[in-house]
Amino acid sequence: MEEIFCDVLIAGGGNAALSAAITAAEKGHSVIVADRAPYHMRGGNTRHTRNLRAMHTNPTNILSDSYTEDEYYEDLIRVTEGNTNDKLARLTIQKSAELTDWLFDRGIKFQGALGGTLSLGRTNAFFLGGGRAMLNALYRTAIKLKVKCLCDTEVLKLNIIDNKFKSAVLKENDIETKINAKAFIIASGGFQGNENWMKEAWGDISKNFLIRGTPYNTGGLIREMLDNNAIQIGEANQCHAVAIDARAPKYDGGITSRLDAVPFGIVVNKDGDRFYDEGEDFWPKRYAIWGRLIASQPEQIGYCIVDSKSINSFMPSVFPAIQADDINSLAKIVNLDPKNLNRTINNFNDSIVEGEFNHTILDNCYTKNINVPKTHWARKIDVAPFYLWPLRPGITFTYLGLKVNENAEVGMKNLTIGNGNIFAAGETMAGNVLGKGYLAGIGMTIGTVFGRLAGEGASNYVSS
Ligand SMILES: Cc1cc2nc3c(=O)[nH]c(=O)nc-3n(C[C@H](O)[C@H](O)[C@H](O)COP(=O)(O)OP(=O)(O)OC[C@H]3O[C@@H](n4cnc5c(N)ncnc54)[C@H](O)[C@@H]3O)c2cc1C
Structure with missing residues (x-):
């Protein structure tokens, strides 16, 4: 077998891997980045992103007003319900x-601050051209710094002796x-692409x-690290999951399979029953809970229904809505019991x-005397034609990963953290900050x- 030597080996090829590679290369170290995906799919989930969430105390040309550390922290504590490592969250x-x-x-180029009522322009910096353009710019920079970027190359087997990385x-x-590398960085994503692990x-x-x-984030290296004494963080069933169009492909549908119709109508399950308040809050604040909600329904399917009053009020869906002139016909197309749906x-x-x-506001259209209330934007579903989209849980990324410290060093059982040469970034360690829940844009923030x-950390180790 051919043998190669470098200072820092990085598994992955998305934002976390490239941010690490650029940092280490700028400090003068030789770096190899290996992504198992083919060239056209390199960069994992980062390809699909649009923004990151950043605190700032004054308006910039990318972010409006201010978004203070305390406000950001409060937002994080609210969505995680306190399930976060406080020190790493603050960091x-x-x-x-x-x-x-x-x-x-x-x-990397950014768009100007977004307008609109949801204040995203205040909290989230949007990449001009999206995640793909962002990623391509990171690769260009890394290559200029002589980082060796490999595609179609899986980091298969780790040789770790006495809690220290030796080779892969x-x-x-x-x-x-x-x-053979002096330090190793694992930035190879979560395990959501691993059907067996997801079933477990x-x-x-x-x-x-x-x-x-x-489909390439299958968690093989997380598993290998755990088998090699690394300390686990996060639970296997914690993840970011949204409701997406059930007709999307099994993998890699990206943001196009998202549906924004829910607050404008109702969502029923296979039995034709509603099961959650569709108007609880603005959709960007709620869409991340609907993946789990649908996962807990029979056969993990939901159906969003709106009438023609609302059809032009949200971003059109990529998959056309199923349409009928009456509720009976609509129910029959998707095998719902017409009687139940009418009821x-x-x-x-x-x-x-x-x-x-x-x-655009939390309005005063609501329901009364009904088991499952709708607290805003409640309007009768009574104007034909009627529209329906089937919904499935869409998993963005899993949170189980590797415990790290404030230098991104992986905690190993029986080793005082601070002496190691193994580091983790991105989805492989996001569970340190996200014990549960999600805040839009924080995935890319954690990764960078x-x-x-x-x-x-890897540079310091190599230099020491
Ligand atoms: C549709 C969608 C939209 C999103 N939008 C946003 C957004 O706007 N803002 C935001 O903050 N977050 C967003 N996220 C989440 C965000 O994509 C992730 O948090 C972030 O990209 C993670 O970066 P990463 O580098 O850790 O992982 P990835 O970018 O997924 O990179 C991991 C890489 O590791 C490679 N790999 C896996 N195993 C191995 C191995 N054994 N050997 C070598 N390589 C391996 C994979 O091929 C992959 O390229 C979105 C996610 C999705 C799916």
Whole structure:
């Protein structure tokens, strides 16, 4: 087997890996980045992203107003219900303030601050051209710094002795190469692409989950690290899961399979029953809970229904809605019991307290005297034609991963953290910050912050 030597070996090829690679290469170290995906799919879930969440105290040309550390922290505590490592959460937030400048200096372009009522322009910096453009800029910078970027190359087997990384076997096509490196960074994503592991975590129902991103994040290296004494963080069934169009492909449908119709109508399950308040809050604040909600329904399927009053009020769906002139016909197309669906819609229509409909605020259109309330944007479903979209849980990424410290160093059982040469970034360690729940844009923030920390940590180790 051919043997190669370098300072830092990085498994992965997305934002976390590239942020780490650039950081280590800028400090003068030789770096190899290996992504198991083919060239056109390199960069995993990062390809699908649009923004990152960053604190700032004054308006910039990318972010409006201010988004303070405390506000960001409160948002994080709310969504995680306190399931976060406080020190790492604070560190992520504080370091997020540097990210737009750091990325801009390395070729990433941003859009101007977004307008609109959801304040995203205040909290989230949007990549011009999306995640793919962002990723391509990171690769260009890494290559200029002489980082060796490999595609179609899986980091297969780790040789870890006495809790220290020694070497890894890389596989490109059928050719195996041994890489000896002074430090190792694992940035190879979660395990959502691993059907067996998902089944272990969720049981049989996982067969009905769709994976929104890359099929290549299968968690092999997380498993290998855990088998090699690394300390686990996060639970196997914690993840970011949204409701997506059930007709999306099993893998990699990306953001196009998202559906924004829910607050404008109702969602029923296979039995034709409603099961959750569709108008609880603005959709961007709620869409991440609907994946789990649908996962807990019979056969893990839901059906969103709106009438023609609402059809032009949200972003059109990529898959056209199923359409019918009456509820009976609509039910029959998707094998729902027409009697049940009519009953649910009639009960819902009868419960409505009419107000002034306004989808840009938490309006005063709500339901009364009904088991499952709808607290905003409740309007009768009574104007034909009627529209329906089937929904499935869409898994974005899993949270089980590796425990790290504030230098992104992986905690190993029986080793005082601070002496090791193994680091983790991105989805492989996001569970340290996200014990549960999600805050839009924080995935890329965690990846860039800990990618940089991992690159620095590995550099320091190599230099020491
Ligand atoms: C549809 C979608 C939209 C999203 N939008 C946003 C957004 O707008 N903002 C945000 O903050 N987050 C978003 N996220 C989440 C975000 O994509 C992730 O948090 C982030 O990209 C993780 O970066 P990463 O580098 O850890 O992983 P990835 O970018 O997934 O990269 C992991 C890489 O590791 C490779 N790999 C896996 N195993 C191995 C192995 N054994 N050897 C070598 N390589 C391996 C994979 O091929 C992959 O390229 C989105 C996710 C999805 C799916």
